[in-house]
Amino acid sequence: MISQKPVRDWEQQLSDFLSTEIPPAVRADGSRVVADVLAATVAGAAAPQNADVFRELPLGDGPAAVLGTDRRTDPAHAALLNVTAAITQEIEEGHNRGGHVGASIVAGAVGVAEAHDVDGETFVDACVRSYELCTRFEYAIFAMKARLNDAIPWLVRDPHSTWTTLGPALTAAVCMGQSPDQLRETVRTALNLAVVSMHDPFAEGAPSRNFTAGFSAQAGVSAATLAGAGLRGSAAAMEAVYDPFEWLLEDGAFAHLFESLGDEWWVTEAYHKPYPSCRYTHAPLDALRDADTGDLDPEDVARIDVYTYRNGVDMGHVRPDTLTAAKFSTPYVLARWVADGEISLEHFLDDALDEEPVQSLTERVDLHVDDAYERAFPDKWGARVEVVTRDGTRYVGERDVPRGDYRDPLDAATLAARNRTLLAYGLGETAADRALDALSSVDTTSVAALVDSLTH
Template structure:
């Protein structure tokens, strides 16, 4: 087959995917890969994911399901690992692009392990795919907003409306695709979207996380079919993507002119807390309001709280359900997350167990949280994700705090030691059922740090029981 690009932006994508990755971008790529892998190991123990990982009727293959001793076909490993990567709501993301890395890393990992790819090649493939996907996502988010005005359920779950392209591109690169095969893999995936008709984050059904898994599976399959000679639709590149030109203020094609010059991956964020990032600005504002601010220098007594008023951007106010019944629902409840911090002094994986969700003290405080849309925070979104919090105490005291953006992003990164401890907890959570001790967890941490320097199979071996 001969490569024929129908649009200049498609030609720019192809040229970029064949170009080198500079050292600074590679380091950001390494950080993204390590973050997603840590999240996937923790998510391998999550409800729903663990059952599929252990009991799914998958054929044996050359790709690992993280956190288990199973090796299955790459598309099935990609599906399960991508679902695991988002299950704990602790994976990385990008302010203007959503959760970019989960499908890219989970899908690419399956192909890279099967093809015995070295770490640097894998990280570079993920980095290139990340850049392309951030640019695609900006347009797809704009499309999603317009389409949902007409059909409210359409393109509901943003984890899965773009992420066929990322794992397809990463997998094709890791499978040594020719330029023609890579272009066809891109075209095939660019005309696919795994669309959930509803995103049950408030219900918290475990199947919710598999929408992202199915998307990664489709992406890996797109790469495999392209390598088998399947051609993608050139007409789709025109008919589907040309309308995007009108959706973005600076146009669509212009997004790709900066590939290799402006690295979007440098602005990725990491999560200090295992909950939806829309809950993080209110939580950080709450921490500013209450940490060490009482006369005695102690945390606020939950029974002394009359009300908690949150002002933030519109999307964050969707997280207002105050009585979550499942792990996932709790992670998408700002009232529950804020109440958990006031009652427990922390928000970690243990805060979303069935026992924690049933805590009457936490539920009582959550019922006193009121989320309100604020025009200033909405105008600044998505470049800045801000919130302010006012805690009214029963004695009339008002404690206030505010944040222009949450902790963990490039403008306020997590300290290295704190981030390493977060990853240690994630790895220990996912590997707790295996033959692991503190030394072995340290070995897994070291494998994440050195993911760009070791063969992928060595890294994966360190993330198995």
């Protein structure tokens, strides 16, 4: 018989945490995460690689909106499209230790919250609880991913909003009003399920790359729906899958992750991106900005050397020719900044990618592993940039953490302006102000009213 009792201390701690009161200051941080992700989702739905697919995909009728569009469908299909959109522009929030969990938690479950007429505070609180759990599980799972990559180096596996289906599942389950028993089975089912791609084609930039996150969210919402209908999860999986983390992590680290629930709020350490590109490109970009190179043109630059942590060096591909590939190319992002002094959503579209002076400069950008930055990662994501011009002038800039990190946060006005830009990209200028007002009061309005402001 399947156990209906927690089989490990951490499972009991997880269950107890679901009724923990959320402090107002933590809820405020959670509200910023929710607003961040929803604005990114609206902009992502308008990306050319998504717009036609979202419009042409046959969908059954349902109560959940596909944000940034005029379409409605069932909550699981809405999760597929909304989370795909949320990560497409590479502008959604994230966490140094927990990856991009917010996208799947927020965009994955917003359709369920809308369908069940949930109020904003309930939705935000559900997202915060899921965020606390998912960042902890992803912190542990990344240690497993490193082992997998060492064992099978050609099988990369894409972790972007995919490794834990728990986030959208748990948030959806709370919004459905599940009982404690149903919540337990939702958690057990979701924690024994991961949807991952076998290869991450970020350098190629295939549009399908972002749908893996959508598939994961769709699976999470489906798990919650099935548990609500009586599906039982696996108690044995809580032992077989998660006991090894006791030795994969340092002594006692896995247990402490859950002992700290309710005392340490990881959502308060979320980062918010100022640029629509992979965060591995941000410290080099900030270092380039700090180098104060003035009004250089791409043709003036002889070379740019970037020194950073090992994962960041993976973003070294040149001459990207798709939206996603460019967002994951540090050479392109730096070359684009030299050319324009800014990074915008339009800089990743085809017309911008056709600019030869920028693409030529990408071939003169080299990335190098720096031991000091590698030792500091993942707590700090730093970089040093050295620019040498054709006349021999040298510029140097350095950053310990990128802008938007919780140690160098975006102020409220900057974040609001960023969100408005994203909303205007997806909804148009007229609708953007109304949508921004709704996002500013995300925890005090109904989710249905919020969603209405985010659709056509």
